[in-house]
Amino acid sequence: MTRDLREAGLTQQRPVVRRAASIKDVAAAAGVSPTTVSHVLSGNRPVNEETAARVRGVVNRLGYVPASLARSLQAGSTSVIGLLIPDISNTFFAELAKGAEDAAHDLGYGLILCNTEFDADREDRYLGMIRSRFIDGMVYASGSPPSRRRLEALMGKFPIALADEEVEGLRGALIAGADHEAGGRLVGEHLRALGHRRALMLTGPRDLRSGAARAHGFVQAFGGEVVERVGDFKEDSGYRLVAELLDAGGFEDRTAVFAANDLMAFGALAALREAGVSVPGDVSVVGFDDIRAASLVSPSLTTVHQPAYDIGRTATAQLLQYVSRGEVPPASRHTLPVELKVRGSTAPPAAR
Amino acid sequence: MTRDLREAGLTQQRPVVRRAASIKDVAAAAGVSPTTVSHVLSGNRPVNEETAARVRGVVNRLGYVPASLARSLQAGSTSVIGLLIPDISNTFFAELAKGAEDAAHDLGYGLILCNTEFDADREDRYLGMIRSRFIDGMVYASGSPPSRRRLEALMGKFPIALADEEVEGLRGALIAGADHEAGGRLVGEHLRALGHRRALMLTGPRDLRSGAARAHGFVQAFGGEVVERVGDFKEDSGYRLVAELLDAGGFEDRTAVFAANDLMAFGALAALREAGVSVPGDVSVVGFDDIRAASLVSPSLTTVHQPAYDIGRTATAQLLQYVSRGEVPPASRHTLPVELKVRGSTAPPAAR
DNA sequence: TTGTATGCGTTATCAT
DNA sequence: ATGATAACGCATACAA
Numbered sequence: 101m102t103r104d105l106r107e108a109g110l111t112q113q114r115p116v117v118r119r120a121a122s123i124k125d126v127a128a129a130a131g132v133s134p135t136t137v138s139h140v141l142s143g144n145r146p147v148n149e150e151t152a153a154r155v156r157g158v159v160n161r162l163g164y165v166p167a168s169l170a171r172s173l174q175a176g177s178t179s180v181i182g183l184l185i186p187d188i189s190n191t192f193f194a195e196l197a198k199g200a201e202d203a204a205h206d207l208g209y210g211l212i213l214c215n216t217e218f219d220a221d222r223e224d225r226y227l228g229m230i231r232s233r234f235i236d237g238m239v240y241a242s243g244s245p246p247s248r249r250r251l252e253a254l255m256g257k258f259p260i261a262l263a264d265e266e267v268e269g270l271r272g273a274l275i276a277g278a279d280h281e282a283g284g285r286l287v288g289e290h291l292r293a294l295g296h297r298r299a300l301m302l303t304g305p306r307d308l309r310s311g312a313a314r315a316h317g318f319v320q321a322f323g324g325e326v327v328e329r330v331g332d333f334k335e336d337s338g339y340r341l342v343a344e345l346l347d348a349g350g351f352e353d354r355t356a357v358f359a360a361n362d363l364m365a366f367g368a369l370a371a372l373r374e375a376g377v378s379v380p381g382d383v384s385v386v387g388f389d390d391i392r393a394a395s396l397v398s399p400s401l402t403t404v405h406q407p408a409y410d411i412g413r414t415a416t417a418q419l420l421q422y423v424s425r426g427e428v429p430p431a432s433r434h435t436l437p438v439e440l441k442v443r444g445s446t447a448p449p450a451a452r
Numbered sequence: 453m454t455r456d457l458r459e460a461g462l463t464q465q466r467p468v469v470r471r472a473a474s475i476k477d478v479a480a481a482a483g484v485s486p487t488t489v490s491h492v493l494s495g496n497r498p499v500n501e502e503t504a505a506r507v508r509g510v511v512n513r514l515g516y517v518p519a520s521l522a523r524s525l526q527a528g529s530t531s532v533i534g535l536l537i538p539d540i541s542n543t544f545f546a547e548l549a550k551g552a553e554d555a556a557h558d559l560g561y562g563l564i565l566c567n568t569e570f571d572a573d574r575e576d577r578y579l580g581m582i583r584s585r586f587i588d589g590m591v592y593a594s595g596s597p598p599s600r601r602r603l604e605a606l607m608g609k610f611p612i613a614l615a616d617e618e619v620e621g622l623r624g625a626l627i628a629g630a631d632h633e634a635g636g637r638l639v640g641e642h643l644r645a646l647g648h649r650r651a652l653m654l655t656g657p658r659d660l661r662s663g664a665a666r667a668h669g670f671v672q673a674f675g676g677e678v679v680e681r682v683g684d685f686k687e688d689s690g691y692r693l694v695a696e697l698l699d700a701g702g703f704e705d706r707t708a709v710f711a712a713n714d715l716m717a718f719g720a721l722a723a724l725r726e727a728g729v730s731v732p733g734d735v736s737v738v739g740f741d742d743i744r745a746a747s748l749v750s751p752s753l754t755t756v757h758q759p760a761y762d763i764g765r766t767a768t769a770q771l772l773q774y775v776s777r778g779e780v781p782p783a784s785r786h787t788l789p790v791e792l793k794v795r796g797s798t799a800p801p802a803a804r
Numbered sequence: 805t806t807g808t809a810t811g812c813g814t815t816a817t818c819a820t
Numbered sequence: 821a822t823g824a825t826a827a828c829g830c831a832t833a834c835a836a
Contacts (some may be wrong), residue, residue, distance in 0.1 A: 168584040170813035232520040400748040522829035
């Protein structure tokens with residue numbers, strides 16, 4: 101339903117924006133040079149108080165606002181950076197984005213949202229913004245494999261910081277991320293302490309370091325027998341993987357599932373419920389991320405809390421520290437602590 | 453924990469970014485004029501194929517990418533717009549942002565994320581981006597009251613579209629939003645049909661049209677006795693309002709609560725649970741928005757689904773339709789349909 | 805088919 | 821204390 105009020109005469113017809121006042125217009129109206137106007141506004145050099153007052157009057161009267169575009173061209177930087185993420189509607193990335201935006205805003209930078217939907221073309225287009233120097237830097241929070249080579253060529257030439265996800269085989273990067281291995285370890289210890297000995301692990305795509313680290317920490321600390329299945333971090337894949345195993349009888353007497361993220365854990369939960377398997381009575385389920393929904397589902401999900409906000413904030417703040425000085429950030433890693441949230445989806449295995 | 457790998461010698465020392473190649477550099481290296489380079493790249497006029505090939509070779513060799521900043525200055529527009537929202541970590545706005553980003557991307561525009569945290573200063577700073585013409589337009593999705601006058605001055609002068617929220621007293625705007633009144637009506641009818649006659653309504657801030665519309669539709673369709681309490685759309689206020697009423701005995705024999713958004717409904721749910729009031733046994737609770745968590749809480753929340761993605765997408769697509777032609781959008785309203793999601797938090801009132 | 809000159813709006817440099 | 825001029829990097833009107 102669309103209603104156009106124009107015909108109702110409720111709005112005046114002035115479709116085309118008229119040219120905004122420029123510094124020249126102000127200068128002419130105030131009887132001074134553009135240089136003086138510039139200095140009145142910037143305070144970069146002393147101006148006679150009377151002259152300044154006159155200029156300010158004209159500025160107000162004309163509603164003059166300096167064109168930041170021209171300023172950027174002259175300065176060689178835009179004070180805008182990009183944030184590249186796969187999916188803003190995933191609360192993990194939304195929190196990360198919030199941290200990034202906060203950090204950017206604090207330092208006077210704007211943030212362009214580059215939502216890729218895991219689409220390589222889209223990612224490429226956004227990476228083009230940094231090559232065309234429309235943005236001063238990029239916080240990159242998506243480990244989608246196709247772009248690694250592209251990223252490699254950019255990094256070192258342009259200021260890029262990695263958030264959350266290490267990209268396999270990428271050297272020399274500034275990165276802020278959670279301690280994935282410790283997270284996996286916490287889960288392993290928790291399940292082991294509860295008495296579980298046979299587990300199913302749902303991993304993320306093979307080429308993501310974070311996933312490997314989670315798996316490694318888990319397997320090591322758990323000590324028991326672990327079967328791995330590769331998913332894609334989406335709810336569907338968690339569902340499918342578990343359902344398939346259940347159907348094929350491959351689940352056997354496994355009593356625990358560790359999913360590499362909460363979404364896949366939700367999928368696993370759904371598959372188990374449909375199959376009439378009780379959680380945590382028959383099988384315990386653990387996720388990773390601690391997105392908001394994790395504490396709301398029933399049973400509530402035991403998971404590893406990732407400091408998404410801090411990851412975004414740290415990556416951005418670190419990046420800007422270098423960007424603001426016109427430098428490319430050096431390789432360094434900022435590891436943020438994780439925390440195991442024990443909730444209702446884990447319990448000791450049922451006695452057999 | 454921060455580890456700097458620089459000292460480890462793992463990265464080469466080239467801190468400062470060297471000047472990128474410009475069109476002049478390409479022209480000189482190819483032995484042609486900048487004009488020709490420009491035309492080879494833009495295709496705006498025919499160029500001899502040999503010349504063009506030579507130019508392209510140099511472009512590749514030098515890694516030349518046109519500075520979009522300079523292009524924007526010349527063109528008078530940046531192909532970037534802003535999206536102003538109060539809180540990206542609220543899934544409603546995250547979905548809206550996704551829709552906006554999709555629409556912007558489809559039309560070749562970038563989107564600057566302006567997260568205000570309901571902070572007026574922050575909002576002002578972001579609105580400044582449009583005055584300085586760094587962005588070509590703004591999708592405004594926050595009805596925080598302090599800025600109405602500021603907004604009024606901008607609208608008509610700059611391309612702004614309102615998403616989701618009508619700002620009270622603002623005329624002449626392009627707006628895309630849900631059918632709030634119909635939503636309220638659906639809830640009223642639902643509760644009435646279940647047999648409820650006395651309800652508590654938790655509204656949003658007084659000066660938001662959407663809230664008023666929801667309340668109006670609800671009160672009218674419900675027909676019974678309604679007590680209203682004003683909240684601020686945050687979970688806390690839903691909790692506080694209900695807890696206070698419960699403590700003061702003001703809840704009386706009310707059997708239903710309609711919160712103007714899901715967050716407040718969650719708060720209400722928590723307050724009722726703490727007071728030992730069963731939902732939906734003793735009291736039914738209804739929310740508004742249908743954020744992801746609504747279907748996950750226990751009991752799952754009956755609520756009105758708002759098409760957040762569509763709202764963001766529609767507002768943005770409409771705005772860009774005018775922006776791309778250098779026009780200021782005319783007043784028009786795009787009303788998107790809502791849908792009642794009946795879940796576990798509503799039931800007939802207990803017989804007394 | 806190609807080149808020259810000009811302008812976009814600002815700030816820095818160099819003069820006065 | 822103020823101004824003239826150049827430069828940022830590109831696109832285009834005009835000329836050849």
